[in-house]
Amino acid sequence: MTDIAPETSGNAKAYSVSELAFALKRTLEDAYGFVRLRGELSKVTHHSNGHVYLTIKDERAAIDGVVWKGSVRNLSIRPQQGMEVVVTGKITTYPAGSRYQMVIETMEAAGVGALLAQLERLKAKLQAEGLFEPSRKRALPTMPAVVGVITSPTGAVIRDILHRIRDRWPCRVIVWPVVVQGDAAAGQVANAIARFNALPMDGPVPRPDILIVARGGGSVEDLWAFNDEALARTVAEGTIPLISAVGHETDTTLIDFVSDRRAPTPTAAAEMATPVFAELRGYIGDLSARLHRCGGRVVEDRRGRVEHAGRALGRVPDLVEMAAQRFNLAASRLGAGLSRNVAAHGTDLVRVSARLHPALLKRPQEVQTDRLQRLSVRLSPAMERRIERAGERLTGLSKLYASVDPSAPLKRGFARVHRTDGSLVREGGSLASGEGVRLVFADQTREAVIDGASSPAAVPAPKVGPKPARPAKPAPPSNQGDLF
Template sequence: MTDAAADEASSNARPYSVSELAFALKRTLEDAYGFVRLRGELSKVTHHSNGHVYLTIKDERAAIDGVVWKGSVRGLKCRPEQGLEVIVTGKITAYPAGSRYQIVIETMEPAGVGALLAQLEKLKGRLAAEGLFERERKKPIPAMPATIGVITSPTGAVIRDILHRIRDRWPCRVVVWPVVVQGDAAAAQVCAAINGFCAHGGEGKIPRPDVLIVARGGGSVEDLWPFNDEQLARTVAACAIPLISAVGHETDTTLIDFVSDRRAPTPTAAAEMATPVLAELRAAVNDLSARIHRCGGRVVEDRKGRVEAAGRSLARIPDLVEMAGQRFNIAASKLSAGLTRNVDAHERDLVRVASRLSPHLLERPQRVQLDRLNALSSRLAPAVERKLDRAVERLASLEKLRVSLNPDRPLRLGFARVHRPDGSLVTAGAQLSAGDPVALVFQDKENVRHAVVDGAAPEPKPARAARPKAPPAPATQGDLF
């Protein structure tokens, strides 16, 4: 084909839009690299508030952007951290808006033991800075627990060793919470067991444990890695029940060993830490009982010796009684003569006083009182008469006032009282209207006269019912006003 033909063919080719080319490249990448296993070091790790994780995977010569969607974050075997070497799997895709390609990560695991330990040391430093390893916050283990809670696998040799050791040392109740102790689900199940024991209030047949033991046999770093989980460490630190960690052998160390209240080198040692030896306690009690008996005997002997020593310095009882009897006889022999002398002395005093007494001494006060009585009688009679006269005058004036206020008195002078039909008294002419019926009461109250006020009578109201006729006025009137 000549150059002119090629130019003509290229000018006739359909042009791509930018979007068409970008999405075509995206589909090509996803088809060609639908599954990729990639190893590298993490950098620029960003945990977004929506739950996604954005990062960059790099090595010595290149770098590729990566993203972990929210739904895949929980399934990761390690937490994405800056500088961590990992192995990830996912697919390569393109970001059309920026013409960049990236890997969508589905799984992530540390690249080796060194990376695991580096991540553990970094987490350990952060928890230590928060004070979770401080000795002051660790709770004491109870000396004689009634119930022990064990969190471990129910099928391994660990639980049998623990139960056997507890049965030999301190027979008590053991509550086992079965969990898996290896794999991705181990940390979550151990957390749930610890929270379950703490939330249990002791109701029902299962009591609340006094101490907890988290136990597992030995293994590799990868096998024990669930016990290095950050959430599990925080759950152990927040546990309200004293907790003993017994994970692995004596040389194995996990993160919960630092946050637990006690660390046991082996599960059997954890059972020994949690329980006393019953035989030793019985021997100690017997020894204390014997010491108490010996001490009590010595105290009794000491008190007995002191009483005997004090008794030797006291007088004998017969001597005390004889001396008291002698004093009594002497006093009794003097009593008769003393009474006689006392009577004679009072008789002499009476004679001496009686010589000064005479009837005139008694008559003189009587005369004085009689004179005072006569003087009072002479003044009392006129005063009583004056008071009676004033009372009579006041009574007469009250009688005159009563007669003047009698409402029937004006009737004897020719006046009459005007009453309405209901018996009420009319005191002013303005209270009456033309045509109103009235009753006139004269001195002879039996003959009451009825009348009508002069003037034209008002027209009767058609819808108003007739007022009932009032009874005649009473025979007596209380008050003219």
């Protein structure tokens, strides 16, 4: 056995890890500064900061890739799992992890087959969510007043639609101009649909009764904007019925499946959205003629039924003649009957009047007169006594009134003293010096002013014992008050 000695480093320079890592990074970027790569996408991650991280693989190898936020907006397609693409960019390394990756600048689908495969996957996803169900599709209005058209303002499509609507139906057409090809087409069409659906019913811009999304024919790549998932969901969420008229009859896009009706061409969409005014007028005229014919047949049928029923009835002259004959017979017997009735009542009157004489009326009159005289004899003394008692009572009330009359003392020389407010003065001490008073005499009233101070109260005289009074008959109670 032979021992092997380790190699010596000699004078070779020792690199640091960072120097070697960044040297490799520069070498790769210089050698592979522009790379065009074809493969299948996997592990696609759309980060919240806007970057997209993914892996490009084939059957034997895989390379990590990244699309920076600034380049995501410029991609012609949205990266999705399993999509076969062709990307361009540069190879670089990630020094902190000893990994290399591709910085992607552009991305496009690898042929029509890849685009169709992506479309089929998206169709299956939306169909599983029920967006293609016939039950959710809305019926188109029969006679729209406003038609909204979402298409390019230039080209033959808008001219064909306007010309066809003008020939068929008088209505208002509102055109929302959009681009119908390229990266911005899907967003503009979706925004137009959402804005049309957001219009109020009574706003300054009339809300369309139906929408038409139209575009002429083209390749799969040209029509790819109408296969956008966000656009399909916007169409499904709308409340205005929508007709899809994208491409020719053989072209199929995702918007065709979620719209309420698909038209093979833009001209056919205009025909679906509007009726033919001349045909409608003719149809109404035909209905009016049919109505008149039906009404005439109904009247003739009722007239025939009335005539048939009238045959079973008797003739009017026959019915009237029979009634007139009965009336004449009764009228001829009426005079004789009245004469016999008068004669019979006259006989009854003579028979009754023979029993009547004046004595029958005088006897009740004499009885009532006698009864009245007896009542008069009984009532006269009682009435005289009641009148006498009433006179005595009236005399007593007159005397009582004279005794309480406040004006009676005035006739004997007294006077009443009133304040200026009309209140009665009962005590002299309540009057102040200089206060105005009103003196009421029997014949007139005079004004006066109190002068001087009030005199001291007089010393009351000694009380003398009362003399024994003779018992007197108690006076009747009265309501007599104070004189003043």
